Amino acid sequence: MQLHGWEAALFYVLAIMTLFMAVFVVTARVAVHSALFLISTLVNVALLFILLRAEFVAGVQILVYVGGVMVLFLFVIMLVQTRAEEEARVRLYTGQTWPAVIIALLLAMSFYFAMSPAQVAFRPPDTAAVATEPPDSSERATAGAGLNISKDTQEVGEQLYRQAALPFEVASLLLLVAMVGAVLLARGTKQEKLYD
Amino acid sequence: MIGIFSGAFAYLAPILLQAEPSFAKRFEPTLINFLMLSFLLFVVGVAGVLSRRNIIIIFMSIELILNAVNLNLIAFSRYLELNKDALTAKGLAVNPLSGPVFTIFIIVVAAAEAAVGLGIVIAMYRNRETVAIDEIDLLKW
Numbered sequence: 001m002q003l004h005g006w007e008a009a010l011f012y013v014l015a016i017m018t019l020f021m022a023v024f025v026v027t028a029r030v031a032v033h034s035a036l037f038l039i040s041t042l043v044n045v046a047l048l049f050i051l052l053r054a055e056f057v058a059g060v061q062i063l064v065y066v067g068g069v070m071v072l073f074l075f076v077i078m079l080v081q082t083r084a085e086e087e088a089r090v091r092l093y094t095g096q097t098w099p100a101v102i103i104a105l106l107l108a109m110s111f112y113f114a115m116s117p118a119q120v121a122f123r124p125p126d127t128a129a130v131a132t133e134p135p136d137s138s139e140r141a142t143a144g145a146g147l148n149i150s151k152d153t154q155e156v157g158e159q160l161y162r163q164a165a166l167p168f169e170v171a172s173l174l175l176l177v178a179m180v181g182a183v184l185l186a187r188g189t190k191q192e193k194l195y196d
Numbered sequence: 197m198i199g200i201f202s203g204a205f206a207y208l209a210p211i212l213l214q215a216e217p218s219f220a221k222r223f224e225p226t227l228i229n230f231l232m233l234s235f236l237l238f239v240v241g242v243a244g245v246l247s248r249r250n251i252i253i254i255f256m257s258i259e260l261i262l263n264a265v266n267l268n269l270i271a272f273s274r275y276l277e278l279n280k281d282a283l284t285a286k287g288l289a290v291n292p293l294s295g296p297v298f299t300i301f302i303i304v305v306a307a308a309e310a311a312v313g314l315g316i317v318i319a320m321y322r323n324r325e326t327v328a329i330d331e332i333d334l335l336k337w
Contacts, residue, residue, distance in 0.1 A: 003224060003225045003226075008225055011225045011229065015229075018233065019233070019236055019237065019240070022260055023240055025240075025244065025253070025256055025260060026240055026243060026244035026247075026248065026253070026260075028253075031250055031252055035256065038256045038259065038260070041260065042263065045237075045266070045267055048230075048267060048270075049267075049270055052230075052270050052271060052273075052274040053274060053277075054295075054296055054299075056296060057266070057296045057299050057300065060300060060303055061266075061303065064304075064307055065259070065303070065306075069259070069306070069307055069310045072310060072311065072314055073255070073256065073314070076252060076314040076317055076318060077252055079318060079321070080252065080317060080318065080321045080327050081327075090328075091328075092249060092250075093247045093248060093249055094247065094248070094249050094329065094330050095330075096246050096247055097247045099246065100242070100243045100246035100247040101243070101247075103242065103243075103246060104239045104242060104243045107238075107239050107242065108235075108239060111235050115232070152296075156296045156297065159294070160297055160300065163294075163297070164301075167301060171301055171304045171305075174305065175307070177308075178307075178308035178309075178311045179311065181311075181312050182311040182312050182314070182315035183315070185312065185316055185318070185319045186314075186315040186318040186319060188322060
């Protein structure tokens with residue numbers, strides 16, 4: 001998957017934006033700022049999905065995460081947070097900051113040593129295969145480009161309702177259970193007395 | 197800061213070491229670059245989960261981790277889609293669309309997890325008047 005030209009530049013811009021916003025999510029002092037940075041991270045990841053030609057997942061990401069989950073987060077922050085002038089004095093981190101840094105460094109080391117030999121293996125294998133059958137891959141690329149309409153949503157939908165129909169139904173059941181559970185957990189003593 | 201520099205080092209070292217003749221071509225993102233990005237996102241999320249004190253920000257870090265996994269799945273799916281012919285010629289059965297399908301299920305589970313988790317946060321705030329995880333230590337001995 002070699003991206004060329006402006007796509008490569010766009011990848012680096014989006015990657016750096018995503019990483020900086022993620023770091024800001026973790027280090028922000030006020031929780032609302034953290035939530036806003038998380039929205040920015042999620043939008044950047046959605047743009048990366050579009051760069052990877054997964055438009056449907058990008059749309060779902062925007063709708064579900066930015067539209068649903070983050071609104072939930074903001075509501076809970078609004079319900080729970082103390083006042084902003086108190087937040088200026090409160091301690092941000094537990095005493096676990098150094099263990100966290102060490103674990104992150106160990107993870108980075110292990111990933112580096114796992115990936116540097118694999119760098120060669122993740123080269124696109126068609127560099128060897130192109131010599132034997134060159135028209136095949138280029139034909140697919142031009143056929144997609146000629147229509148100018150992405151088939152991604154259609155294909156994902158077919159896959160979701162044919163191969164993954166049972167998990168799809170189970171997921172809807174999971175969402176129902178989560179909804180009922182969240183309502184039960186979040187109701188106060190007044191509502192409990194009202195309905196018991 | 198240390199994390200950022202070590203991440204940048206881990207990211208740039210294999211790129212600068214590889215034997216590609218043209219300098220600009222070395223920086224064209226391949227699968228490995230997406231894996232690196234998703235890994236760094238994952239590490240930032242893990243650091244947030246381990247070090248922050250506010251439980252809501254810990255939940256946001258979990259969302260970061262799940263997003264890193266999603267990015268990984270989509271990148272592998274794109275890789276399989278582009279190299280499908282070469283891989284099937286080698287006798288491997290590839291299905292590039294299972295990446296997006298898994299991603300959708302992960303998003304569903306993340307939404308359910310956020311709803312239940314934030315419900316727990318509200319219930320806990322009602323009982324203890326705090327969201328700092330080191331003050332919620334009833335089960336600690």
